[in-house]
Amino acid sequence: MKFGLMIEYDTRNIGDDVQSYVTQRFLPRVDYYIDRNHMDEFVPDTEEKVATIINGWFLQYTLNWPFSPYIKPLPISMHFTYKDWFWDTTDRAYHLQGYGLEYLKSIEPIGCRDSHTVKLLNSKGIKTEYTGCMTLTLEPFEGIEKQDYICAVDVSDKVVEQIRKTTDMEVKVVTHTVPEDYYKLSWEERMKNVEDLLKLYQGARAVVSYRLHCALPCLALGTSVILLNEDYRNDRFGDYTKYIESCSEEDFINGKVKYDYRNIPTHSDGWKDLRRNLIKRCEDFVKECEESNEEYVDDISIKDYKKYVIGKSNWLKSAAVESYKRFENEKQERKEEVEKLNQHLQQIKNETKEELEKDKKEIKEKDEKIKYYEKEFEEAVRKLEEYKSENEAIKNSRWWKLREKIKGKK
DSSP states (O other), X not given: OEEEEEEOTTOSBHHHHHHHHHHHXXXXXXXXXXXXXXXXXXXXXXXXXEEEEEEEEEOSSGGXXXXXXXXXXXXXXXXXXXXXXXXXXXXXXXXXXXXXXXXHHHTOSEEESSHHHHHHHHHTTOOEEEOOOGGGGOXXXXXXXXXXXXXXXSOOHHHHHHHHHTOSSEEEEEOOBOOTTGGGSOHHHHHHHHHHHHHHHHHSSEEEXXXXXXXXXXXXXXXXXXXXXXXXXXHHHGGGTTTSEEEOHXXXXXXXXXXXXXXXXXXXXXXXXXXXXXXXXHHHHHHHHHHOOOOOOOXXXXXXXXXXXXXXXXXXXXXXXXXXXXXXXXXXXXXXXXXXXXXXXXXXXXHHHHHHHHHHHHHHHHHHHHHHHHHHHHHHXXXXXXXXXHXXXXXXXXXXXXXXXXXXXX
């Protein structure tokens, strides 16, 4: 039987290649490279089954589900989510309904990477097994000695700053993000890049990251790791915090948790049981397939599959994507209209505010004038009263009376 390796052809995350790397180690050879996001379109050169270890996140493109009938799968270390890549909503996992659901039932039990997936698939009536992540099967490389450096993998500048504040070791800033044209590299180059990255991790005193496919390989390679976890990632990360030191990014940055990077706390080694089971499952599958003469017995030929299934499904996918694009365009148009209305309303508010400010200013000026005149009036009244008092005083004075007397004699 031929063997296929599932890969993320056009990836932007080397963590996808790490998953393919660990899977390839179990295969006696690779006869076909199968794009994970287009596994429904796979056809071999001849009508035959192709043995493929299936692991990873399913599915970024749910319209491409389920797999091609030419794939003989070992469904292991799989992660499913309620979310649909296009519509990005919950409780709307189209690939876990109808035909997609029936397909999963036909290849059960499904090996699940996390208890979230176990719960999700069980709710659909699918038999499962919790297997953990395939990256736990990594073996440490020979000849790699620990050195005094820490890897900060895809963390914020504040996290890097906090690490440097609390250690005198070198801090190597690393990313799993790869260039857009990464697919142009040969598979051999991509696998060498994975090995170089894993050796870097193995040689580190410690690694700090929020990436699952950094933390778990480090666990398997014997490198202390701190996983920066948040509640919204618990569907993928929650099962592994009992094996790995973890905290929130906020607590890490604020210093609520402090680490001696040469002595990071160790946790349960229960992951080794998962590792042993994964290795056994993969080795048994490969051995069974190597000894098998299983023929392709489905009713449809490659020619017809390409024409009636792939051709039609691609047409439907294009229509769905086109519909989604229209939906997005209309949503954007509505968003722009709302923004214009908001701008217009803001303009009216600003103009009204300016008018109100102008009116308030005029009223204030008038009030000040009124107060001024009131004050002037009060001052005039006060002076008039003073004049009256002075006049009365003069009339009552002796010299005024004498004047009146002299004036009367005349």
